[in-house]
Amino acid sequence: MCWILLIGALSTCAVPTLCTQCRAQWQLWKINTDGSGLAQFVDTPGYHCGSPEWSPDGKYIAFDTWPVDKTWSDSQVAIVPADGSKPPRLLGPGAMPSFSPDGTQLVCHTYPARYGTHHIVVMNADGSGREAILDHWGSPRWSPRGNRIATVLEGNIALFDLATGKERTILPGFLSVRQGFCISPDGRRFCFANMNGGLGLATLDNETMRATVRPLVNSGTCYHASFAPGGERVVVGWDRDNKNMSQLYLLNLGSHDVPTLLPGQDTAHRNVNPDWSPDGTTIVFASQFPIDIPLSPK
Amino acid sequence: MIVDRMRNWKRFSLRSVFVLMTACCVFFGIWARYVNPYRMQARSLAEVKRLQGVFAESPAQGTGWQRWLVTTFLGEEAFTRVTYVDLSRRNVNDDALRSLAGLVYVEELKLDFTSITNDGLAALRSMRNLQRLWLRYTAVSDAAASYLETFPRLDTVFLTGTHMTDAAVDRLARLDSISDLHIRWTRISNEGAERLVAAMPNCAVHHHALQP
Numbered sequence: 001m002c003w004i005l006l007i008g009a010l011s012t013c014a015v016p017t018l019c020t021q022c023r024a025q026w027q028l029w030k031i032n033t034d035g036s037g038l039a040q041f042v043d044t045p046g047y048h049c050g051s052p053e054w055s056p057d058g059k060y061i062a063f064d065t066w067p068v069d070k071t072w073s074d075s076q077v078a079i080v081p082a083d084g085s086k087p088p089r090l091l092g093p094g095a096m097p098s099f100s101p102d103g104t105q106l107v108c109h110t111y112p113a114r115y116g117t118h119h120i121v122v123m124n125a126d127g128s129g130r131e132a133i134l135d136h137w138g139s140p141r142w143s144p145r146g147n148r149i150a151t152v153l154e155g156n157i158a159l160f161d162l163a164t165g166k167e168r169t170i171l172p173g174f175l176s177v178r179q180g181f182c183i184s185p186d187g188r189r190f191c192f193a194n195m196n197g198g199l200g201l202a203t204l205d206n207e208t209m210r211a212t213v214r215p216l217v218n219s220g221t222c223y224h225a226s227f228a229p230g231g232e233r234v235v236v237g238w239d240r241d242n243k244n245m246s247q248l249y250l251l252n253l254g255s256h257d258v259p260t261l262l263p264g265q266d267t268a269h270r271n272v273n274p275d276w277s278p279d280g281t282t283i284v285f286a287s288q289f290p291i292d293i294p295l296s297p298k
Numbered sequence: 299m300i301v302d303r304m305r306n307w308k309r310f311s312l313r314s315v316f317v318l319m320t321a322c323c324v325f326f327g328i329w330a331r332y333v334n335p336y337r338m339q340a341r342s343l344a345e346v347k348r349l350q351g352v353f354a355e356s357p358a359q360g361t362g363w364q365r366w367l368v369t370t371f372l373g374e375e376a377f378t379r380v381t382y383v384d385l386s387r388r389n390v391n392d393d394a395l396r397s398l399a400g401l402v403y404v405e406e407l408k409l410d411f412t413s414i415t416n417d418g419l420a421a422l423r424s425m426r427n428l429q430r431l432w433l434r435y436t437a438v439s440d441a442a443a444s445y446l447e448t449f450p451r452l453d454t455v456f457l458t459g460t461h462m463t464d465a466a467v468d469r470l471a472r473l474d475s476i477s478d479l480h481i482r483w484t485r486i487s488n489e490g491a492e493r494l495v496a497a498m499p500n501c502a503v504h505h506h507a508l509q510p
Contacts, residue, residue, distance in 0.1 A: 100506065101509065104506060105482075105506050122482065122506075124504060128502060128504070129478075129480065129502060129504030131434075131456060131458060131480055131482075131504070133434075133458070145509070146509070147483070147508050147509050162459070162482075162483045162508060163459070163483060163508055164435070164459070165411060165434070165435030165459045
């Protein structure tokens, strides 16, 4: 039913009178890492889209989507071929999906029904076989290594061990981690935005299971981040001057240089939620003409 | 005169014994069939409350005289059927699990992240109405598969993160009633899961192997 609704919404995109409204929606765009090839990736009139993530083989992109007249609690996880050859397919309730390293599973968080609770939910990549594995919210990220799922838990980053079912936080103290952190390809580094501003890099000691934190950006408001496939760079949504106009910035982790604006993006738009493709050539992100519609949940 | 009456009262015929015994048998039969399940359920429910579990109950279906019988002996609140119990992450061990055997009407039972083992699971055989069972991240292992056969209406089983291995595959494959089997992050290999999929054509097997 939801799939039919989404297809119906897609078909109405052709109506010219909706274009202004379309611009006001959060939609998914692609851009090459050299700044070329900016293009809208999926067009879902009547639906916002956000939090895209590439599958490990680069063939699919999972994202969350919700009707413009509804709230975050109505968010659904959707999947679309990365080449745009098929329309998006809804997989069920949830937001901020993340693929397992082998690409066969997805993890996301769900919002509570009226009196329910948040959950971290795992499902097959086709949306079947859902099961809630944790009873809290948390921007889950499936670690590329180590049989772990990382989530935000009470301002910290928590690692859920898939083998033992044990969950533990890794950051020293309370750092107010924002949703949308990312994990390096080796599974040891976590790049996260702080709710109080700035961007940090946590490096996990696999022996002690504790992380040390190094600040990367100290000013402005950072949002989702994503590692390059080699793990040496990150792309992050950064509202440098706190003017509610986030743009995509590239940051070299090996240097102490300030982040550089990704060229080629439409800076008249808010650009957030980047995710770096597995082949390193393309970044998919969410973009919106700045009419005040909040993207970040919670 | 009074002594004679007393003597007569103490003397009774074989027929009287037969009638009395029949009445007792009928009473205890009715008790066992119609009242005792609710008595056992009330005991187990008290244990669920002690363990701070979550439960749901619905009004019991029954004739007026059965309602009268149960409520007369056990109290007004006893004539219900507990159909859902969630004891996930509670301090539940095998001993506590044995005391839940009276929940004979339960259809959904959640025991995720508890310290139960195969032995505790054996005590749940009385739950003949069980349809959905959660045993994720418990210590149940291959032998538990044979206990699952004792639940004739079992439809969905969550064994995620348990100690199941490929040795359980053949027994799991015999669970005809199951349509949804979750075995993510167990010790069951991809090959074992493929065998299950082939052997259970009417069951959705959700498997995901741990990375080496």
